[in-house]
Amino acid sequence: MATFIGTGKWPSDFARTTAKAHAEALVWEAEANALYELERRTKESAESTRDALSVDVLAHLDGRLKEILDAAKGAAGTLGGVTTPEAAIDAGGDVLDAWRRLTALLREFRDVRNGQWDVLNAVNPDDDRARMRRWRADGHGEIRSGLDDVPAHIRDVMRSGAFTVEYLAWLAQSGAGYVPTSYEDLQDEATAGDLVDAFAGAEGPVDYSPVVLPPLAPKPAETYAHSRTPHLDRSQPAPAKPKANATAPDRERTTRDYF
Template sequence: MRASTNEELTKAWATVPDVAKAQERYEEAVRLRRTFRHGASPEAALAAVQDAAIATFTDTGKWSTNFAKDAAKAHAEAVVWQAEAVALQRAEESLKYAAESIRDDMSPDVLAHLDGRLTEILTATKGASAVLGDVTTAEGAIDAGGDALDAWRRLTGLLSDLRNVRAAQWDVLRSVSYDDERARMRMWMAQGHGEVRGVRLDDVPAHVRDAMRSQSYSIAQLVWLALSGAAYVPTSYEDLAANVAASEEPISYTDSGRPANYSPRVTPIPTPTPAKVYPHSTTPHLDESQPVPAPPKVNAVMRDREATTLEHF
């Protein structure tokens, strides 16, 4: 979670304090590693002591009597430095993974919060737009004055909230997606997906589609979204992908121009016709050790003649 000036995004992440805490720990680890003092590895520290001893011997012909002490001190200090440097690097990597993991786990909750905020914004928009009536411009609201002017001011504020919610939505979705998913989302955003569901983009007014593609909204588009009941915030990349696929399903039409209905048809099971039992019919006697079974109940009589073809069909 990066620092953001988007009030809606900040409030949405604030609903999951664990994310902010993990991010603060990661940023502190980054600061500690970057400000950690410079040092040398144990190998480099020993090499420096050796080089100094060799240089002294070359100049004076005398080997340093403190070589062992200097080498041991340099090596020990370098081991301690390297141990802390490696620990800080591992802490940064571990906390980065932890922060990303918590953010990924909690992103559905954040997106659900943004969806709730969108519902609040659009509900308030309905009330304000009802007060405006036929007024569709700022000039018209000024001329009308009174409640109409107040309603227009409320819509102006709600329009800013809508822009922030949409920006926060895409920020969260991008932050918890892989590179290939982000590439698809850029394409879907350019097409206008991810803002309405249950409605084909072709059925959305052109000026609203243009706003969704450019992320540049006006009050007229805000009111349309409020009245359409189709606006939503995807709760995950998978939710977004499913709605994109549903909105792009081809529609087949009948010859009369109506959408074809391919719903499965249920054929009722016909009532079985009971078997015909004639006067000469008998019940099979399968077990000779048992009494002869009673004759079956007659429900049909023999015809005097053969049935004709027409009677069969």
């Protein structure tokens, strides 16, 4: 093109040069399309595998959590009332060893909890993720037995997710820690307090039979002196005027008086 603009003539090999450039561009485009398609299919395959195995992954995390809590239970009993590293250092001996053991287990515990929420958020739609964020902010997804009897300072840790050695010791001794294996599993725990016991306070069986009401006496239609029977079929004679059985009220009439 530059040669033509400068001289007014095409170079003798311009067709071959252009064809070669076009062919090379097609090769590059085909490679780019193939890589894009490969990336798309690989991503879909990975997401499909993730979704299919999410229950297994969460079940594995639940088993790993139980192992961590079992290992932490003995150390938690050794701590006694120690809740700070300074107090553990002052106590020394077995108490300090137990604190160190719980500190190491706390890192693994945090990994399990992070993995739990990563998987649940990855395999659920936006609406469910929004609900899970609210439940997590309320402290759900940590224990199965509900939050009503949880000490206030422990519940604060559940809500914040800032796990401490004291919290791990409490959870290990409570025996209630778990990992939800699905959105429905978490929902059951988070909404258990919302369910109403229909039989609460009832003595014996509760009768939920439907109440049968007496039939209503039909009220005859009101027909006035100005009423007319609709003439629906113009090919037939006009119907007779209906016999009046009511008197129009002495007020400005509305559609209710005619229909």
